[in-house]
Amino acid sequence: MRLSSILFSLLFAGPAAAQTTCRDLGQWVIDQRCTEEKPICVYRNGGQVVGGNRGHHCALCINSQQPNRFWQVDLDEGCDFDARVCVGRRPLAANVEGTACAVCVNSIPTTIDANDIDDGCPPEAPICVNDDGSEPPLRKPGTKCIADCVDTGYNEPDIGCPRNYPYCVLEDGSDPGFQSPGVKCSVCSPSVCDDGNPCTDDYCDPYFGCYSVDNGSCVCDANAVDWQCGDPFPFCSGVEFCLCDVDTEGAPFCWPNVSCEGLVECTSNADCPESTRCASTCCGEGHCLPECGGEIPFEEARVDGQPSGPTTTGK
Incomplete structure (x- = not known):
């Protein structure tokens, strides 16, 4: 009787035990048998399932953007615009399950490169910090992005601004003045956009650059x-x-x-x-x-x- 019970269990439990719990349906959709809270199908080791294959369980997010050789501005899969970066208990390899979405991550110390952009931060506010303004430890998440920049007035990007947003400006886009701090980084500044033409009024769009408008004079x-x-x-x-x-x-x-x-x-x-x-x-x-x-x-x-x-x- 005992032997027959064991055989019965093996016969019917084997296929059930082998059955996976989710299937990949593509990027940025809720995979089969997953939920809005945990939409991504992953393997037992946390790696992303692709190609319509079956996986082991569902994850909140995966590190789909990093690591790579560029700073991260786009969203990790499973995260949103308020918290762009998928993080875990330790730094994640590419396309691996994370446990939470963070606003930003201190991806490189400012002491190494003051003109870099931390992961998750926009180029106009490139530095990831905590609520008190301190930098989190390397590869650890922060709570907000700021521009800790200074108008250095050189040919190189202003200190604290990335190379594609090289000018440190005030909130209204004006120049803070040589060696004075600003509040954000911009692709241009009023002094750069002044073309010396009295027939035009010159403007700086912080995202698209300089442009001029005929002033009718x-x-x-x-x-x-x-x-x-x-x-x-x-x-x-x-x-x-x-x-x-x-x-x-x-x-x-x-x-x-x-x-x-x-x-x-x-x-x-x-x-x-x-x-x-x-x-x-x-x-x-x-x-x-x-x-x-x-x-x-x-x-x-x-x-x-x-x-x-x-x-x-x-x-």
């Missing part, structure tokens, strides 16, 4: 829409650039962007010296100007031959 090239005057394109300041409009006879005309003093006045091209044409510009109605890129020295088109510096006001 320069009307001299407002009609330059149907033609180009070569390289560079029309620009409203600086003696090395051209402006494009029409001469007094309505023909397309490009001239060097120059100061307004000492110009020869005119009412038609016939009033102008050879190789110059008459145009109304931001300097006022009717002045003789050379062709942009022409051979005539600009001083020869002036009354006094003395340049006085660029202007966009005509005063």
Whole structure:
């Protein structure tokens, strides 16, 4: 009787004992027989199950992003945007089960590389710290990300900022000043975005970089829409650039962007010296100007031959 009971147990318990508890259904979905709380099927040793295979149990998260040679910004599978990094009782190998999702991990000490990004932190706030501002031990989780940066004003990234977000700025995006601390890192700063063009207002988008908007203060090239005057394109300041409009006879005309003093006045091209044409510009109605890129020295088109510096006001 006892022997038959043992055989009966082996016969029916064997297949049941071999039956696995979950099956992989793909990334970022709840695997078969898993739950929202523990959505990922893993093997007995905690390794991720892939390819539709069966596993041993379900896990909360896996270390799907690290380790690799880049800092981690994307989410580990099973984690969310509030807590991006899957962690365990010890540092995890790649694609291995973790026990919790952390906001960030101190992946490299700032004493080794002050311009690195800790795992889980965004580039504008690259350093993982605890609530009290202290750094957690190496490869241990923290509770928030900050930018402990200083405007060093060198060609290298500001201290505390990563190389792709190299400028330390204040909350409003302005420069804190040389050797002064900022609160976040940015891809640009107002001083970097200033293109020196009085015709535009310059802005820094902390994620996409510099851009300029026509401020309407320069009307001299407002009609330059149907033609180009070569390289560079029309620009409203600086003696090395051209402006494009029409001469007094309505023909397309490009001239060097120059100061307004000492110009020869005119009412038609016939009033102008050879190789110059008459145009109304931001300097006022009717002045003789050379062709942009022409051979005539600009001083020869002036009354006094003395340049006085660029202007966009005509005063």
